[in-house]
Amino acid sequence: MSNNENHGHEEHVDEVMGMKQGHGKVPRFLIVVYVILAIWAVTYALTAKGIDDRPAGGQTAAQGVSAEVGKGLTSACAACHGADLKGGLGPNLHGVVGKLKEDGVMKILENGKGGMPAMAKNSGWTTDQTKSVIAYLKTLN
Ligand code: HEC
Structure with a gap:
């Protein structure tokens, strides 16, 4: 009985460790942020080019x-x-x-x-x- 309970605890610990490995959630979040930043950067670069053209004109x-x-x-x-x-x-x-x-x-x-x-x-x-x-x-x- 107490063994079963221990197993239950171990599985719970595994899940907790699984979530710790789920540290990957932080990089994944950062990737989303990075993608948004990349899109912003491209948009900004295109906008900046447009502004740059005006003084050239x-x-x-x-x-x-x-x-x-x-x-x-x-x-x-x-x-x-x-x-x-x-x-x-x-x-x-x-x-x-x-x-x-x-x-x-x-x-x-x-x-x-x-x-x-x-x-x-x-x-x-x-x-x-x-x-x-x-x-x-x-x-x-
Ligand atoms: C990527 C290449 C390209 C760029 C850059 C370009 N053109 Fe053209 N342009 C063409 C082509 C090809 C045609 C012929 C289109 C057709 O009749 O099917 C054309 C046609 C024209 C025509 C019509 C000419 C006629 O006799 O029918 C005008 C006017 C014109 N372009 C002005 C400009 C101006 C002004 C710019 C710059 C602000 C410019 N083009 C930039 C490729 C370009």
Whole structure:
């Protein structure tokens, strides 16, 4: 009888020790925290990049539409449209505002088209920043 009770106690101790081994619960919790931190870090890095782009576009970014600001922002287009935006993977952008009108270019920048990404949306540009890009493209007419 007393042996059975002892066994019962031993099993209980095992469970307690099992829970102690369940120290793994702390790392598991930390992993969850780490994953949340990692997601936050990635989100923060992407946000920080967006903020970083504004000074690169020019110090007048907050002052509305500016071809000068737009010129800075079109560095993001050069990878596909060529360093001088005269064409590469994407078509020549000289004269494109005359061809598609401001509304047409605005739609392409906001929604993308074929292999053309939705640059304004992807870069988190304000309407003024997108208009600035178009203002710069106009100077290439
Ligand atoms: C990842 C490559 C890529 C990037 C980056 C890119 N484009 Fe494009 N773009 C393309 C491709 C490919 C097309 C052709 C799409 C089609 O007609 O199917 C295109 C088409 C366009 C058109 C329409 C041209 C026409 O004659 O129909 C405009 C305007 C344009 N891009 C502007 C821009 C601007 C401005 C930027 C930078 C803010 C930019 N693109 C960045 C690949 C890119």
